[in-house]
Amino acid sequence: MKSKWKNASLTGWLFVAVPAGLILLFSFYPMYQSLLLSFQSGKGSVYNYVGFNNYVRLFSDPIFKQATLNTLLYLAIQVPIMLILGLVIANFLNKPNLRFKGFYRTAIFLPCVTSLVSYSILFKSIFAVDGIVNQILMKMNMIDVPIAWLLDPVWSRVVIIVAITWRWTGYNMIFYLSAMQNIDPSIYEAASIDGASKTRQLFTMTVPLLKPIILLTMITSTSSTLQLFDEVVNITGGGPGNATMTISQYIYNLSFMYTPNFGYAATVSYAIVFMVAVLAFIQMKAAGDKK
Amino acid sequence: MKRIRLMMVHTFLILATVCSLFPFLWMLVGMTNSSSDIVKGKFQLGNMLSTNINKLLEITSLGNSFKMSLMIAVIGTFCTLVLCSMAGYGFEIYRTRGKDRLFGVLLLSMMMPFAAVMIPMFRMFSQAGLLNTSTAVILPSMTTAFMIFFFMQNTKSFPRELLQAGRVDGLGEWSLFFRIFVPTMKPIYAAGAIITFMNYWNSFMWPLIVLQTQEKKTLPLVVSSLASSYNPDYGVIMVAIVITTVPTLVIFFLMQKQFVQGMLGSVK
Numbered sequence: 190m191k192s193k194w195k196n197a198s199l200t201g202w203l204f205v206a207v208p209a210g211l212i213l214l215f216s217f218y219p220m221y222q223s224l225l226l227s228f229q230s231g232k233g234s235v236y237n238y239v240g241f242n243n244y245v246r247l248f249s250d251p252i253f254k255q256a257t258l259n260t261l262l263y264l265a266i267q268v269p270i271m272l273i274l275g276l277v278i279a280n281f282l283n284k285p286n287l288r289f290k291g292f293y294r295t296a297i298f299l300p301c302v303t304s305l306v307s308y309s310i311l312f313k314s315i316f317a318v319d320g321i322v323n324q325i326l327m328k329m330n331m332i333d334v335p336i337a338w339l340l341d342p343v344w345s346r347v348v349i350i351v352a353i354t355w356r357w358t359g360y361n362m363i364f365y366l367s368a369m370q371n372i373d374p375s376i377y378e379a380a381s382i383d384g385a386s387k388t389r390q391l392f393t394m395t396v397p398l399l400k401p402i403i404l405l406t407m408i409t410s411t412s413s414t415l416q417l418f419d420e421v422v423n424i425t426g427g428g429p430g431n432a433t434m435t436i437s438q439y440i441y442n443l444s445f446m447y448t449p450n451f452g453y454a455a456t457v458s459y460a461i462v463f464m465v466a467v468l469a470f471i472q473m474k475a476a477g478d479k480k
Numbered sequence: 481m482k483r484i485r486l487m488m489v490h491t492f493l494i495l496a497t498v499c500s501l502f503p504f505l506w507m508l509v510g511m512t513n514s515s516s517d518i519v520k521g522k523f524q525l526g527n528m529l530s531t532n533i534n535k536l537l538e539i540t541s542l543g544n545s546f547k548m549s550l551m552i553a554v555i556g557t558f559c560t561l562v563l564c565s566m567a568g569y570g571f572e573i574y575r576t577r578g579k580d581r582l583f584g585v586l587l588l589s590m591m592m593p594f595a596a597v598m599i600p601m602f603r604m605f606s607q608a609g610l611l612n613t614s615t616a617v618i619l620p621s622m623t624t625a626f627m628i629f630f631f632m633q634n635t636k637s638f639p640r641e642l643l644q645a646g647r648v649d650g651l652g653e654w655s656l657f658f659r660i661f662v663p664t665m666k667p668i669y670a671a672g673a674i675i676t677f678m679n680y681w682n683s684f685m686w687p688l689i690v691l692q693t694q695e696k697k698t699l700p701l702v703v704s705s706l707a708s709s710y711n712p713d714y715g716v717i718m719v720a721i722v723i724t725t726v727p728t729l730v731i732f733f734l735m736q737k738q739f740v741q742g743m744l745g746s747v748k
Contacts, residue, residue, distance in 0.1 A: 200653040201574020208567035209582060211623040215601065216589035222600035278496060281489050289493075295736070296497040299504065301743075302728045304682035306700040307721040310707045311503045314510065314518055314714050321506070321521035359500065360743070367744055416593050419684045423704055437595045437685075444599055445689060451599050458596035465593055 220462075226455035236452060243456035253457060255431050256439040259346070263435070264414045267350045272406060275358050276399075279365035280391055285374070294366070298359040305356070309423035312352040313339065342432035345425050349433055352420055361406045368402040369395065404476045411468050415461055436461055507725070510718035518714040532715040539716070540702050541695045546723070548614065549698040552687075553680040556618040560676045561669055563623050568631025569657055573643070583632075586625045594685065602689055616690040617698075621679065627672060630742075634668045635661075671742035674735055678728055699724040 227243055229236040247253055281287070282294050300308065316322050316338040323335040338344045372395070380390050396403070418437040421427060427434035427442075436457060443454035510518045513526035536542060571583050601620060610616045642664065646656045662669070684700045691697055697705070703720045706712060732739055 198574060198576060201570050201576065201579065204570025204574065204657070205567045205579060205582065208563045208623045208628060209586060211563065211619075212586050212589050212625065215620040215623075216592050216597060219597035219600035219604070220592055222603075223596050226600065278493070281493060284489075287489070289490075293493045293497055297493075297500050298740075299732075300500055302678070302732045303503075303725055304684070304700050304703075304728070306682075306684050306704045307507075307724050308503060310703060310717060310721060311507055313707065314717075315503065315506060317519040317521070319520045321523060324521045355499065355503070363740055364744060367740075412591070412593070416595060418595075423707060426708065437593075440595045440599075441685070441689075444602070451603070455596075455599055458593065458599070461593040462596050465591055469591065 223455045223458060226452055227459050229452040229455075230450070231452060232449070239452070243453050246453065247456055247460065252431055252434070252439060253436075253460070256434045256436045257460065259431075259433060260415060260417065260435045262346065263350060263353070263417060264411060267353050268407070268410045268414055270350070271354045271358050271410065272361055272403070274354065275361035275406075276365055276396075276403075278358070279362045279369060280395065282362075282366055283369045294363075298363055300356045300358075301360045303356065305419035306423050308356055309352060309420045312348060312355070313424050316348050339425055340429055342429055345429060345433050349420055349424055352424060353414075353417075356420075357410070361410070364402055364406055365399060368399050372398055400476060404472060407472050408469050411472065412465050415464055415468070504725075507718050507721050510714060511722055513715055513718075515712070515714040515716070518718070528715050529719075532713075532719045535713065536716045536719045540706070540720070541697075542702065542720070542723070544695045545697050545699050545702045548691075548696060549681060549700075549724075552614050552617050552698060553677050555614070556622060556680040557673050557676045559618065559622045560624070560627055561672055564627035564672070565631045565662070565665070565669065566657070567623070567628045568633075569635055569661055571628065572632045572635040573640075583628070586628065588625075590625045598686065598689060605690060611690055612692050612696050613690075614696075617683070617687050618680075620686065621683070627676065630672055631668070634665065638665065667738065667741075670735065671738040673742075674731060674739050675742035677731070681728060 226236070228238055228240060230239045230242065231237055278297060282290055284290075303311075314320065318335050318337050318340075322338070323332070326332045327335065336344055338348050376394065377390060380394060385393070416437050417435045418441065421433050421435050421438055422441075425433045427438050440454045440457050440461075443450050443457065506523070509523055509525060511532060512529045513522055514528050514531075517526060517528075571579050605611055605616045638661065642660050643656050646660050651659065682700060683698075684704065687698050687701055688704070691701060699720070703717060703724055706717050706720060
């Protein structure tokens, strides 16, 4: 009997061995290589160790500073807007006898099926100088002259934020909605009898109950915003100037657009690693403390 | 008072719906217009559809790109499901402390930004002579901690008596997996398949790095390169976008339930 169990345990390891090996090979090994590379400099296949030179360069690199600033700006503005919007919509759609509920839900979720490249280019054409958004705004008398959306450093960031919000609000909304449907409706009945308004119920009951899910969506959106690439490359190409460039795009440019400098690019990539780790830690701490 | 509130809710939701659906209508209408009409904001059907389609076929190798995208997505999805379900099953059914620890380590890979692994990975594939192949696109995303976790969580609700019954019938451990677990878990596989297929079909950054020649480009790469040319023809681009989007739309409407289930993954 004992030897049979031993066999079973060995079989268990066989089930996980290949997949685990692949993750080690395609995630952990490159991460380690990248760390080594971040202390090297060179061209082609000849790389030499240069100590902390790349890291010193990082702190005096204006493009890196700009890219970091842009990335953090997207993070600070876009993620809260999207999550709150998702939460509000989910809260509306969770009403038991709201009409056309299924239609609204499907429509708001639909942007999630588009590829990041496709929707980026749709937004680029929608926000053209003579394009449809400017025409609508002018017809509504909200502006007198067309806004040069993608040629202006501030407006181009706005377009990117609007685009990402369009693509991902429904995605987050579905997470909230599915969690809300697991909440026992009788607690709301009790609260209503006690005289708590709907808005109050949302903030004092629903939000605290959804905390684990909100934390999850916060961490995933933070991590994906820090890695933002597809949208910026396809909507603005990082311009005007470097006004919309993100860190991921800068790493791509350093590696594949300019004269390849893999060593320095790896150093920049570790800046993202650092930020993802720190922000995830802060978010988990903040969520834990409020318990 | 209650009616006003309800009307406001509907107004808000209708506005959100219009914003969500507009880009879809925009691409369908845009497909029938000339590039200059599109950037001038024309939102009426035009008569340029066949011109746009012909031009797209002329300036890109669209057939190849479609095949390339489909091949990567189908083979990639198949491999992902086999490997990740094996691992999820192994971690859950043969649970030991050592395996739990290994899984904890694997979860860390979810925190690793792609930008940090892409350079060494590019050098790895270039040394292996695999650049410009579908293998290079498929391999790195074939096993993800997310998918393993997805299968692990769903294995928790798998009735283990079925395995015991199979053992009594004399089935080996691998036959238990392939002949009992896999058929029982078909809906879970469907959910996992949809989400993996979408990820492969829509992926951009890694294919952009490893696929370098025109005839190897996947659909998102074609769309992106058309749009980044000096004088982009939006009519043609709209056709390409529609061709890229329609397959995912069809999958979504046919399997909405599994789609959402796969996306929510292990959160329940």
